[in-house]
Amino acid sequence: MNSLPATATEHERLIRKLASIAVLTAAERDALAGLPLRLRSIPENTDLVHEGETPSECCLIVEGFVGRYKLLGQGQRQIMSFHIPGDIPDLHTLQIRVMDHSLGALAPCRVAYIPHAALTDLVRTHPGLCTALWRDTLVDAAILREWLANIGRRNAHQRLAHLYCEIYMRLHAVGLAEGRRFVFPVTQAELGDAQGLSTVHINRVLQDIRRDGLIASDGTETVISDWLRLQAAGDFEPEYLHLRPDAGAEFHTRSAISARVVVGRASPTLT
Amino acid sequence: MNSLPATATEHERLIRKLASIAVLTAAERDALAGLPLRLRSIPENTDLVHEGETPSECCLIVEGFVGRYKLLGQGQRQIMSFHIPGDIPDLHTLQIRVMDHSLGALAPCRVAYIPHAALTDLVRTHPGLCTALWRDTLVDAAILREWLANIGRRNAHQRLAHLYCEIYMRLHAVGLAEGRRFVFPVTQAELGDAQGLSTVHINRVLQDIRRDGLIASDGTETVISDWLRLQAAGDFEPEYLHLRPDAGAEFHTRSAISARVVVGRASPTLT
DNA sequence: CGCAGATTTGAATGCAATCAACACTGGTGG
DNA sequence: CCACCAGTGTTGATTGCATTCAAATCTGCG
Numbered sequence: 056m057n058s059l060p061a062t063a064t065e066h067e068r069l070i071r072k073l074a075s076i077a078v079l080t081a082a083e084r085d086a087l088a089g090l091p092l093r094l095r096s097i098p099e100n101t102d103l104v105h106e107g108e109t110p111s112e113c114c115l116i117v118e119g120f121v122g123r124y125k126l127l128g129q130g131q132r133q134i135m136s137f138h139i140p141g142d143i144p145d146l147h148t149l150q151i152r153v154m155d156h157s158l159g160a161l162a163p164c165r166v167a168y169i170p171h172a173a174l175t176d177l178v179r180t181h182p183g184l185c186t187a188l189w190r191d192t193l194v195d196a197a198i199l200r201e202w203l204a205n206i207g208r209r210n211a212h213q214r215l216a217h218l219y220c221e222i223y224m225r226l227h228a229v230g231l232a233e234g235r236r237f238v239f240p241v242t243q244a245e246l247g248d249a250q251g252l253s254t255v256h257i258n259r260v261l262q263d264i265r266r267d268g269l270i271a272s273d274g275t276e277t278v279i280s281d282w283l284r285l286q287a288a289g290d291f292e293p294e295y296l297h298l299r300p301d302a303g304a305e306f307h308t309r310s311a312i313s314a315r316v317v318v319g320r321a322s323p324t325l326t
Numbered sequence: 327m328n329s330l331p332a333t334a335t336e337h338e339r340l341i342r343k344l345a346s347i348a349v350l351t352a353a354e355r356d357a358l359a360g361l362p363l364r365l366r367s368i369p370e371n372t373d374l375v376h377e378g379e380t381p382s383e384c385c386l387i388v389e390g391f392v393g394r395y396k397l398l399g400q401g402q403r404q405i406m407s408f409h410i411p412g413d414i415p416d417l418h419t420l421q422i423r424v425m426d427h428s429l430g431a432l433a434p435c436r437v438a439y440i441p442h443a444a445l446t447d448l449v450r451t452h453p454g455l456c457t458a459l460w461r462d463t464l465v466d467a468a469i470l471r472e473w474l475a476n477i478g479r480r481n482a483h484q485r486l487a488h489l490y491c492e493i494y495m496r497l498h499a500v501g502l503a504e505g506r507r508f509v510f511p512v513t514q515a516e517l518g519d520a521q522g523l524s525t526v527h528i529n530r531v532l533q534d535i536r537r538d539g540l541i542a543s544d545g546t547e548t549v550i551s552d553w554l555r556l557q558a559a560g561d562f563e564p565e566y567l568h569l570r571p572d573a574g575a576e577f578h579t580r581s582a583i584s585a586r587v588v589v590g591r592a593s594p595t596l597t
Numbered sequence: 598c599g600c601a602g603a604t605t606t607g608a609a610t611g612c613a614a615t616c617a618a619c620a621c622t623g624g625t626g627g
Numbered sequence: 628c629c630a631c632c633a634g635t636g637t638t639g640a641t642t643g644c645a646t647t648c649a650a651a652t653c654t655g656c657g
Contacts, residue, residue, distance in 0.1 A: 125475050128561035133475035147468075150461040155468055155566040179453070189460050190421040196467035197418075197426055203470060204396050204404035207477050207522030211613075242635065251478030253614050258637060290399035295426040482645075513603065524646055529605060 065092050065117045065167040068229070072141025075228040075298055076194050077187040086181050090174075092167035097160045104145055105157035112168040113143050119164030120240050124248065125156045134249035136198060137161070137222065137241070141229045146192055149174055162240035194297050201295045206251045209290065211260045214250045216289030219270055221296070223279055228298050235279040264288070336363050336388045336438045339500070343412025346499040346569055347465050348458040357452050361445075363438035368431045375416055376428035383439040384420065387413050390435030391511050395519065396427045405520035407469060408432070408493065408512070412500045417463055420445055433511040465568050472566045477522045480561065482531045485521045487560030490541055492567070494550055499569050506550040535559070 063071070066088045073079060073087070092115065097103060103114050103121065114121075121138040135156065138144040144158050149171055178185035198221070205214050222239055226232040243261065247254045264270055269285040271278045279285055286292075334342065337359045344350060344358070363386065368374060374385050374392065385392075392409040406427065409415040415429050420442055449456035469492070476485050493510055497503040514532065518525045535541055540556045542549045550556055557563075 123471075125471070127475060127479050131479045133478045135471045135474050147464045150457060151464050151468070151568055153565070153568075155568070156471060182450070185456065186421060189463070192460070192467065193418045193422050193463060196463065196470060197422070199467060199470045199474060200394075200396070200406045200427060203406050203474050203477065204398060206474065207404045208398050208402045208519075244635080248479075254635090255615080255637085256613055259613095262637085294424070297422055297424075297426070514605095515603080525603090526605085526647080527645055529603095530645095533605085 063230075065094065065115065065165075066090065068117050068141045069115055069143070071229050073187050073191065075141075077190050077299070079187065080183060083181055083183050083187070086177060086184065090169055090177065092169060095166050095168065097164040097166050099160055099163050101160055103158040103160060103164075103166060104148075104154055106154050108154050109152045110145065110148050110154070110171075112170050113145050113148060113174060114158065115167040115169055116140050116142050116144070117165040117167050119160060119166075120162040121164060122159050122161045122241075122245065122249070123156055124159060132248045133251070134245060136195070136202070137249070139222075139226055139229065140231060143169075143191070144195075146188060146195075149188075161242075161245060190297075197295045197297060211250070211252055211256055212263065213289050214252070215246070215257070215260055215264060216269065216285050217291050218246075218250065218289070219264075219277070219279065220286055220289050220291040220293070224293055224296060224298070228296075235282060236276050238275055239277045240275070334501075336365065336386065336436075337361065339388050339412045340386055340414070342500050344458050344462065346412075348461050348570070350458065351454060354452055354455050354458070357448060357455065361440055361448065363440060366437050366439065368435040368437050370431055370434050372431055374429040374431060374435075374437060375419075375425055377425050379425050380423045381416065381419050381425070381442075383441050384414050384416050384445060385429065386438040386440055387411050387415070388436040388438050390431060390437075391433040392435060393430050393432045393512075393516065393520070394427055395430060403519045404522070405516060407466070407473070408520070410493075410497055410500065411502060414440075414462070415466075417459060417466075420459075432513075432516060461568075468566045468568060482521070482523055482527055483534065484560050485523070486517070486528070486531055486535060487540065487556050488562050489517075489521065489560070490535075490548070490550065491557055491560050491562040491564075495564055495567060495569070499567075506553060507547050509546055510548045511546070 069090075070079065070084050070087050074084075079087075093112070094117070097119070104110050106125065116138055118140055121142070121144055122134045123136045123138065123144055124132050124134045126132055136144070138158075145154065148154065174188070178188060201217075201221070205217050209217065219239075223232055223235065223237060226237045231237060241249075243257045244254045246252075246261075247257045250257070252260075265272070267284075267288075268280050269288060271280050340361075341350065341355050341358050345355075350358075364383070365388070368390070375381050377396065387409055389411055392413070392415055393405045394407045394409065394415055395403050395405045397403055407415070409429075416425065419425065445459070449459060472488075472492070476488050480488065490510075494503055494506065494508060497508045502508060512520075514528045515525045517523075517532075518528045521528070523531075536543070538555075538559075539551050540559060542551050
């Protein structure tokens with residue numbers, strides 16, 4: 056149940072994601088599984104949607120990595136969130152038609168487009184899914200708040216450590232991180248635009264963090280070498296992700312939650 | 327219609343706010359006007375709700391000023407948003423039970439508590455209000471994104487100019503700013519915690535902005551002396567507030583001309 | 598008046614940006 | 628097959644915006 060490797064279907068990705076933050080009934084899962092999807096492959100560094108548009112579909116990320124960003128007056132870029140498979144980063148267009156930011160593929164992506172009409176039907180016929188989708192946009196906002204605190208009040212080392220904790224936990228919650236390993240295909244320039252730091256400084260701080268033995272990187276994959284120290288370094292407390300206990304309980308270090316049975320065993324070969 | 331002075335009732339405040347971002351039918355206004363409210367006065371510097379709680383009511387701000395904040399590990403505070411009369415800053419507790427941040431009164435407030443049960447009834451019987459409330463939380467998130475860009479990529483002068491533009495437009499949209507005057511009862515220390523800057527630096531930058539003739543302050547009220555130059559100084563474009571045209575159309579000056587058609591991506595080095 | 602909170606000013610320090618090269622990688626085309 | 632190129636990562640030197648520390652007003656208020 057915990058491992059849902061790259062073979063998952065598009066609908067499974069979405070269901071898995073929503074199940075990580077809300078309780079879904081069997082009927083609701085079925086309804087989600089019946090959503091009409093239009094699949095597309097998106098090359099790296101191209102926009103899924105951009106600022107000013109009024110899309111009539113939402114993008115479900117099936118594979119890859121997406122960044123939400125704004126371009127500011129002086130040509131600077133601020134990346135405001137990272138999005139992973141299972142996310143619908145423009146779900147808000149159901150209620151706010153015009154995009155006030157852009158969504159770009161940070162890595163080659165497979166995206167499933169869902170017509171707005173299908174989603175509005177869904178929430179009308181399934182109030183529980185209305186709740187779940189609303190909740191999804193609220194978790195998105197909660198993550199945004201944590202990023203704001205991160206950028207506003209933490210130094211570069213803390214920011215990066217915190218970001219790696221978050222990305223790991225989110226990937227883990229949808230079955231995309233096994234054994235504290237995961238792929239995080241984001242360049243240092245993009246990390247800088249996400250953290251409000253320069254590329255050069257990202258590079259130096261990342262070296263520090265690697266040298267301290269908190270994370271390591273073997274080519275395409277990132278490994279968290281010392282989860283507890285990384286959490287401490289990033290002042291990271293995962294409550295803001297609002298994950299359901301069975302998706303994240305093992306990480307709630309502060310609030311004492313009973314140990315859970317680990318289903319997915321440590322597989323020597325990953326992915 | 328545009329002026330709704332301090333005499334407005336609690337329900338009118340809420341209706342006025344929602345009408346500034348969504349279309350409300352007569353029936354929906356009536357339903358809102360029938361909401362049960364429990365009124366309370368909150369002294370300055372006390373919390374309405376705080377992190378970790380699971381409230382069973384939402385707070386409608388009727389009068390005063392509220393800040394949403396988190397306390398970080400090293401005793402620092404990050405204020406993540408300001409809230410004004412008409413706002414329901416903890417509306418998200420309808421869907422996410424546990425607060426991941428606190429709400430504090432930055433000025434003496436009058437607050438109307440609305441039971442969750444009344445709100446869930448409301449959205450069940452009035453789908454249009456479900457849409458409006460969902461949309462309200464999404465506008466909240468859009469403002470958060472702009473704050474993130476503000477703190478991440480703008481310098482202190484731009485940040486403060488931008489903030490003053492936003493506060494003015496939001497107050498104006500609910501009838502609380504006449505003639506570019508408004509009360510903004512926030513200390514420089516609080517501004518610093520909101521902008522990720524030190525109190526001392528806020529003080530110096532505010533002096534600059536006043537000296538440049540962008541804003542002025544006569545005791546309790548703030549006046550925007552030069553709206554166009556303040557907008558320019560803050561790189562401010564109001565689309566992200568998602569105000570309905572009759573609430574904010576007069577301000578869409580710059581962006582109406584320079585349509586934001588951004589093709590391609592920001593190259594981090596475009597010298 | 599006396600006090601606490603808020604604002605203001607000065608001086609020294611520091612974190613991160615900027616500027617400028619250089620190394621490394623994978624992909625492209627001659 | 629190799630030269631070339633663009634994107635990415637790395638390093639050094641310098642600059643600057645903002646912080647920190649400290650203390651002096653200013654303000655409202657009991």
